[in-house]
Amino acid sequence: MDGGIKENNLYAVARIEYSGSVATNGEGTGNLNATSPDWDPPGCWYAPYLGAKAFKKEMSQEIEDLRNTPGMAGHAGAAIAEMERHYTDEYAFSDTPGYDDYNVDKDGEGMFWAGVENPNEPDLLKRHACSAPPFWVENGEAPPPQYEQAITPEILAALAYQQMALPETDINLAPETTTKVNLPTWIWLDNTVFTPVQATASLNTPGFTLQATTTATPVSLTVEPGTPHAQTHPTSGTCPIQPDGTIGRPYTQGNAEQTPPCGLTYHHSSGTDTYPLQATVTWQINWTGTGNAGGDLPNGTIEETKNITVQEIQSLNR
Template sequence: MKRSRRTVLGTSTATLAIAISALILTAPNSSAEPVDTGKGGGTEEKGGGDETGIYAAARVQYSGAVAKGGGRGNVTSSDVNWTPPPCWYAPYLGAKDFKKKMSKDIESSKNAPGMTGHAGSAIAEVERHYEDEYGWTDTPGYKDYNVEKDGEGMFWAGVENPDEPDYLKRKSCTDLPFWVDNGEAPPPQYEEAITPELLAALAYQHMQLPDTKVTLAPEATTKVNLPTWAWLDEAVFDEIQATAAINVPGFNIQATTTAKPVSLKLEPGTEDAETYPASGECQINDDDSIGEPYAKGKSDETPPCGIKYLRSSGDGAYKLKATITWEIDWTGTGGAGGGLPDGTFGTTQDITVQEIQSVNR
């Protein structure tokens, strides 16, 4: 956060950080599978609660073309400087449930080994922050955990992105949970608060693009110096969409990323080859196809998209890599939207190249 914070009287920032880490203040990781985030006693973990009925942290729900099992999708950003968010702030608990959880965590931390002295003082100040309106420079405190406003808002807390490195997570989202009224935006100093744009980045991260199996003529086995035609039909080359959403009482946002294929790059798997065009980059046609299917009578023509191998693959095969570049945009709640870096995904297929046999008489 780019703001003055955590300047606690008589307690160093490092000591307070130790005390905070002793408490369970960070919301559970997001889930890559759709979940029911309803509140209720006996709700299973996948339903957004626990055995006590305490409302669990708002999880990101994914739908559409997304990777299964909560992992990253297969899309790679063409912008090497672009990374998904390592963490974010999201709705966590209502006032009464937050008081119940915090009171338990604080009491446990007070009794933990090594939590005396400065660390113990910091824990006491965290307790005062939520009980007695004890605040810092621009972080006001709360009276009795805001229980008088229960149902009118929620405490928000940090959620770590499980697919990002730990060292990135530790640099952000370290603030104590903070209150947000229903229908209101989080205070502007919380730059990592969940937004449609951030959800779009998460949908991008989890997007699953289809395999790129290029149609070839000749197929799988070709001859030295024989042009091989390559193409992708528009019928199997459609737009892909992935949606990320958060839906909890008083706060509902979502974003959908749309990926459109724009070009195909061919990498023959050997330097002993030529590509058509020379760059190996085949652009999309007006009918949303790429390349041109081979037809009888075109054997003497140069394919608009293809390869010519100059040497036999011997007893093995060359690994032809076909990579599609996808143009990615997003739209979200409230009419928000924009562009994201182009994404790429490639697959390989074996190509056997044989010498043309001749008969000597």
């Protein structure tokens, strides 16, 4: 848990902990690609920061450091004084109620909340959007409604989604990477890797606990041959998951001329090049969290590309 550290003018507050199938050490992002182009994880949020006494110590030191910084005069000096009045004089500004001596008489009854940046958000505007000064929230109470980006189970679920590390799409092929024109290629996945996966994000501070678990359930495999001169099986190119958790059926000797339940047939040679066969597993995403919250998130995909050589069938004239 981090407290009292400032990054890019936003407070680094209680650290969100990740568990389950997530990116290494809960850092960076996972490998799940959302199918909805309009969906993004939150760029920032507001979360519990410090109790009243600890906040007074932190903020008083920060104000003192700012006053001692060269060039802090004029408008900058006025802004520093205004910030100090906000946390020391409850009635300094009628339109923005402040706090009496940093709320120290309420220490233990609540916490000051502050903005947190999502370190994995590349858009700086989104990361810096939670720029309101730290504000007080009583234990057991919801943050004021104007702070729409206050941390919720749904935000935690979205962050768990961003962190998810799912099994790579590693399809089985027969023939493997070199096949013949008009010879069916069999594709399958077994149920040892094709099972639901979970990731959990949690936030725990004195008097405040939230958690959400995001679950990814595999539903189908979509095959794209990498050339229009091919036929997928089934015709749609989407192979559904079977009741036993598998996709397709393994090739067995003697089935070379049969049509596979999941696969494709190339009708033209790749010549001196290869065809980029793309296999995409679609995962259905839902979440549950504190307070019986829950819902759906956009489906996600994991892709794999294999380079396939397709040769002409050589015939012998006797």
